[in-house]
Amino acid sequence: MAVGIFDSGLGGLTIYEAVSKRLPDVPFVYYGDNAHAPYGVRTADDIFRLTCAGVERLWDEGCDLVVLACNTASAAALKRMQETWVPEGKRVLGVFVPLIEALTERQWGDNSPPREVAVKHVALFATPATVATRAFQRELAFRAIGVDVEAQPCGGLVDAIEQGDEILAEALVRSHVEALKRRMPKPEAGILGCTHYPLLQKTFQDALGPTVTVFSQAELVAESLADYLMRRPEFAGQGKVSKFLTTGDPLAVSDRATQFLRHQITFTAA
Ligand code: DGL
Numbered sequence: 624m625a626v627g628i629f630d631s632g633l634g635g636l637t638i639y640e641a642v643s644k645r646l647p648d649v650p651f652v653y654y655g656d657n658a659h660a661p662y663g664v665r666t667a668d669d670i671f672r673l674t675c676a677g678v679e680r681l682w683d684e685g686c687d688l689v690v691l692a693c694n695t696a697s698a699a700a701l702k703r704m705q706e707t708w709v710p711e712g713k714r715v716l717g718v719f720v721p722l723i724e725a726l727t728e729r730q731w732g733d734n735s736p737p738r739e740v741a742v743k744h745v746a747l748f749a750t751p752a753t754v755a756t757r758a759f760q761r762e763l764a765f766r767a768i769g770v771d772v773e774a775q776p777c778g779g780l781v782d783a784i785e786q787g788d789e790i791l792a793e794a795l796v797r798s799h800v801e802a803l804k805r806r807m808p809k810p811e812a813g814i815l816g817c818t819h820y821p822l823l824q825k826t827f828q829d830a831l832g833p834t835v836t837v838f839s840q841a842e843l844v845a846e847s848l849a850d851y852l853m854r855r856p857e858f859a860g861q862g863k864v865s866k867f868l869t870t871g872d873p874l875a876v877s878d879r880a881t882q883f884l885r886h887q888i889t890f891t892a893a
Contacts, residue, residue: 624860625650626848627686629677632660632785632871633880634819635692638718640884641841642690643865645849650862652684654893657871661781662695663750663817670752671700675708678715680868680893688714688858690848694816694840695750698758714858718818719762721847722840726812727766731850740767742812746803746835748827749816751776759816773807775799777817784819787879793826800830815839822883868893 628635628642632655639653654677656662662670674696681689691697697717709715724731727740747759754776763770777799783792803810813831815821821839828837852859867890869876880888 624685624687625652625862625865626852626858626860627651627678627681627684627689628653628692629674629681629689629696630655630691630693630818631662631673631695632657632781632819633822633876633883634781634784634817636880636884636888637818637821637839637841638690638692638844639865641845642848645842645845646852646859648863649852649859651865652681652686653865653867654681655867655869655871655876655890656893657785657869657876659870660785661750662693662699663752663776663781664778665752667699667752667756670696671703674700675704677870678704682713684866684868685860687712688716688855690844691715691717692818692844694718694818695752698749698753698756714855716848716851718840718844719758721843722814722816722838723759723762723766724847725843726814726838727763729766731847737764737766737768739769742836743770744807744810745770745772745812745814746807746810746831747772747774747814747816748777748799748803748820749774749814750781751778753816759814771807773803773810775803777820780823781817781819784822784883785879787882789882792823796820796823796826797830800827810835813837867891
């Protein structure tokens with residue numbers, strides 16, 4: 624048994640890096656659906672179907688707990704999965720809530736009414752599908768009042784990352800940040816609401832400027848998973864060896880993963 628980590632492709636590796644550092648004794652099985660990435664331009668039904676297929680593959684690996692290290696799947700499919708599909712004894716968690724709790728200065732499980740928070744202007748960068756769900760704004764409204772969110776659908780960015788084209792990816796980040804700043808010139812916080820984007824965190828930070836605090840999910844999700852496993856240790860699994868599965872070409876995906884993470888990651892066919 625191990626903890627499963629699911630993403631449409633390479634982005635979830637940013638979460639894997641943080642959770643494996645925070646929980647070095649927990650084995651992980653990573654599943655990247657690179658053959659079908661990007662998810663961010665797909666319909667909600669399509670995202671639901673592909674995500675269920677990936678999670679089922681992780682269950683076959685003995686992962687009773689799966690983290691959707693993908694905002695697009697968390698926003699477009701997770702609720703439907705939890706309500707209609709996840710069987711007794713299995714758990715599927717998303718990556719949205721820990722980020723919003725950090726932004727709204729809340730501890731896990733604090734369900735008190737929404738209140739004013741320090742940050743007032745938030746720039747959200749996410750895939751077109753995530754932006755279309757408005758899931759981020761909905762979750763935020765449960766916890767905070769008076770926060771203005773401007774969302775930028777970052778078309779093309781996941782594709783460029785999946786293809787290993789760093790130059791194009793950096794150019795796209797700069798143009799998406801510029802487009803957002805035309806609508807919200809002075810955000811206080813920038814949210815990288817797609818797990819692929821922290822692979823370009825420095826470019827986002829440079830384009831946004833030093834006064835903007837950039838929130839990315841990896842460490843926040845790692846902390847919240849550590850907390851979850853302390854309360855539910857039966858989901859942690861045994862052994863130490865992590866494993867990386869892809870629906871894409873394992874050699875090409877391993878090369879790109881190694882390029883972005885700057886250490887060797889070896890994928891095998893899912
Ligand atoms: N990395 C994913 C996310 O966090 C999915 C991106 C995509 O496949 O479009 O949204």
